[in-house]
Amino acid sequence: MAKQLWFLRHGDAEPHGARPDAERRLTDKGERQSKVVGAALAKLGTEFDAVLASPRVRALDTAKLACKEMGCEPMVHEPLSGGFDRDDADELLAGFEEDGCVLIVGHDPDFSETIRDLTGARVDMKKGGIAGVRVERRTGELIALMRPGDLRRIAG
Numbered sequence: 059m060a061k062q063l064w065f066l067r068h069g070d071a072e073p074h075g076a077r078p079d080a081e082r083r084l085t086d087k088g089e090r091q092s093k094v095v096g097a098a099l100a101k102l103g104t105e106f107d108a109v110l111a112s113p114r115v116r117a118l119d120t121a122k123l124a125c126k127e128m129g130c131e132p133m134v135h136e137p138l139s140g141g142f143d144r145d146d147a148d149e150l151l152a153g154f155e156e157d158g159c160v161l162i163v164g165h166d167p168d169f170s171e172t173i174r175d176l177t178g179a180r181v182d183m184k185k186g187g188i189a190g191v192r193v194e195r196r197t198g199e200l201i202a203l204m205r206p207g208d209l210r211r212i213a214g
Contacts, residue, residue, distance in 0.1 A: 060194035061151050062159040062201070063176075064106070065169045066095060066124065069186040071116040080114045080139075084123075091186025091206050092120040096127025097213035098204070099161075099188070104128075107154055110135035111163040120186075121163040138164035144175040151193055173200065 069088030076082060084092065109132040111121035121132035137146045142164055154160060166183045173181050176191050176198030183189060188209065190202035204212070 092123035096124030112138035
């Protein structure tokens with residue numbers, strides 16, 4: 059059976075220059091987006107073996123808020139801080155069972171490029187958006203791409 063890797067781009071954050079990049083916080087909108095994505099995934103019945111997040115404040119807070127809605131806890135995964143790519147995705151997934159399902163929370167353009175490298179699909183990851191990729195033998199299939207508006211409708 060194939061593994062699944064789900065990508066959650068952090069919610070809306072303070073503008074560049076507001077504080078050092080790694081310390082930029084979510085805006086009120088970003089907090090709402092993060093809660094909505096967690097509620098939508100919970101409503102869809104999606105369960106993850108692990109939720110891994112970039113240590114950057116906006117991504118880690120996105121993960122914490124989404125996980126609160128899903129009843130799980132995120133863990134910091136340093137490679138998600140910047141420069142995450144297909145090789146990192148392959149290495150990460152190697153640590154999980156054949157039917158493993160992992161949610162990663164981080165940044166673009168890393169996520170859009172990694173999804174393209176895995177699937178060939180060109181995607182535009184919106185802040186607070188999510189994509190799911192089924193990965194088998196180093197090749198991937200895009201199985202879900204949801205923007206914040208889609209997630210709001212699902213969450214109700």
